[in-house]
Amino acid sequence: MFACVCVYCAFSGIGLLCLACRNMQRAEAARQALLVSHPTAQATLLHLDVGNMRSVLRAAEEFKQMCNRLDYLYLNAGIMPNPRVDHKAFYKGLFSSNVVCMFATGEGILTQEDKVTPIGLQEVFATNLFGHFLLVKELEPLLCQIDHNSLVIWRSSNNAQRSAFSLDDIQHQKGREPYSSSKYASDLLSLALNCHYNNRGLFSSVICPGLVMTNLTYGILPSFFLALILPVMWLVEGYSPYNGAEALFWLFMQKPESLDPMAKYHSLTSGLGNNYTQPHKMDIDENMSEALYVKLLELEDTVRKKLRDEDLDIKTKN
Numbered sequence: 001m002f003a004c005v006c007v008y009c010a011f012s013g014i015g016l017l018c019l020a021c022r023n024m025q026r027a028e029a030a031r032q033a034l035l036v037s038h039p040t041a042q043a044t045l046l047h048l049d050v051g052n053m054r055s056v057l058r059a060a061e062e063f064k065q066m067c068n069r070l071d072y073l074y075l076n077a078g079i080m081p082n083p084r085v086d087h088k089a090f091y092k093g094l095f096s097s098n099v100v101c102m103f104a105t106g107e108g109i110l111t112q113e114d115k116v117t118p119i120g121l122q123e124v125f126a127t128n129l130f131g132h133f134l135l136v137k138e139l140e141p142l143l144c145q146i147d148h149n150s151l152v153i154w155r156s157s158n159n160a161q162r163s164a165f166s167l168d169d170i171q172h173q174k175g176r177e178p179y180s181s182s183k184y185a186s187d188l189l190s191l192a193l194n195c196h197y198n199n200r201g202l203f204s205s206v207i208c209p210g211l212v213m214t215n216l217t218y219g220i221l222p223s224f225f226l227a228l229i230l231p232v233m234w235l236v237e238g239y240s241p242y243n244g245a246e247a248l249f250w251l252f253m254q255k256p257e258s259l260d261p262m263a264k265y266h267s268l269t270s271g272l273g274n275n276y277t278q279p280h281k282m283d284i285d286e287n288m289s290e291a292l293y294v295k296l297l298e299l300e301d302t303v304r305k306k307l308r309d310e311d312l313d314i315k316t317k318n
């Protein structure tokens with residue numbers, strides 16, 4: 001429902017909840033639903049297309065007009081365009097020692113078809129990673145304040161695989177697993193943000209919701225089939241379709257500085273149906289995370305310059 005959720009907490013309870021979304025009709029429906037369950041909540045809406053860098057800059061500007069501090073930034077938006085199960089890889093995996101991992105993470109068997117956005121970025125990279133990165137950079141003055149710590153929360157995935165990511169191709173122009181690559185990049189970026197910003201009060205964490213039945217998953221296999229394999233997923237991995245938000249809520253209750261920058265926090269459900277959050281060490285290292293961060297900063301400069309040049313072009317034409 002949201003591209004991201006910004007939470008500004010007053011000293012007692014939640015101050016303001018800002019739902020930044022692409023589809024304003026859905027956003028309003030979500031706000032109304034929230035007000036039904038929490039009538040005293042203050043929730044405001046912001047238009048944001050996180051795959052469009054101009055929209056990101058505009059939304060950040062509008063948010064800065066509204067608020068002068070930000071405590072939690074939930075980065076939720078994610079796409080997996082034209083997903084396919086690679087049946088050959090699936091049958092190969094079925095008879096390998098990797099079979100449990102394959103069912104849990106879709107490692108090596110989920111492919112997508114990416115495209116290029118008008119500004120020249122790969123769409124999955126732009127939406128799942130770069131737009132969020134630019135947003136964090138824009139909101140930096142609100143997130144980095146001396147009197148409180150803030151937390152940025154990335155909605156990653158157990159499909160984030162080192163094998164799908166390459167530092168020489170951070171946008172995944174050449175491969176068939178842009179989703180996995182972008183989610184792995186978000187794990188790396190979260191670590192880099194911790195390295196660069198912890199001393200300024202900004203902390204970053206990644207979560208995995210497990211397998212949740214949403215528009216994202218319905219595109220992969222028929223819903224009845226997904227419903228059939230869900231109990232298996234629950235038994236094997238502890239994922240439940242109703243429990244994707246557990247880790248998001250759990251993180252909200254933690255002190256940002258107490259979180260492990262190398263861990264991904266998983267939403268899980270026990271055999272008795274109790275929801276819980278468990279940290280799993282991520283397959284990432286500091287050198288790789290720093291190298292990605294440097295590349296993202298370079299790309300940020302390029303994109304900002306492109307946008308400025310476009311603006312100038314329009315001005316001179318008028």
Ligand SMILES: NC(=O)C1=CN([C@@H]2O[C@H](COP(=O)(O)OP(=O)(O)OC[C@H]3O[C@@H](n4cnc5c(N)ncnc54)[C@H](OP(=O)(O)O)[C@@H]3O)[C@@H](O)[C@H]2O)C=CC1
Pocket residue numbers: 001002003021022023026048049050051052076077078079127155156157158208209210211212213214215216217
């Ligand atoms: N479902 C699952 O099993 C898992 C999901 N995840 C992650 O959870 C997150 C949410 O996905 P999920 O709810 O499953 O899937 P959905 O497709 O149902 O939701 C995706 C959300 O992202 C928003 N979004 C997509 N592109 C943009 C954009 N350019 N600008 C603004 N908002 C955008 C959509 O907004 P709109 O309403 O405008 O379409 C939609 O609300 C994703 O990051 C996904 O990768 C991770 C692991 C497993």
Ligand SMILES: CC(C)=CCC[C@@H](C)[C@H]1CC[C@H]2C3=C(CC[C@]12C)[C@@]1(C)CCC(=O)[C@@H](C)[C@@H]1CC3
Pocket residue numbers: 085087090102103104105106107156157158159210211212216217220221229
């Ligand atoms: C091809 C056949 C007959 C079965 C394959 C079933 C599963 C292995 C596969 C189907 C949908 C996949 C899926 C994920 C993992 C592997 C599947 C369950 C994810 C949970 C991986 C992580 C994500 O981020 C999700 C969006 C994926 C959702 C779909």
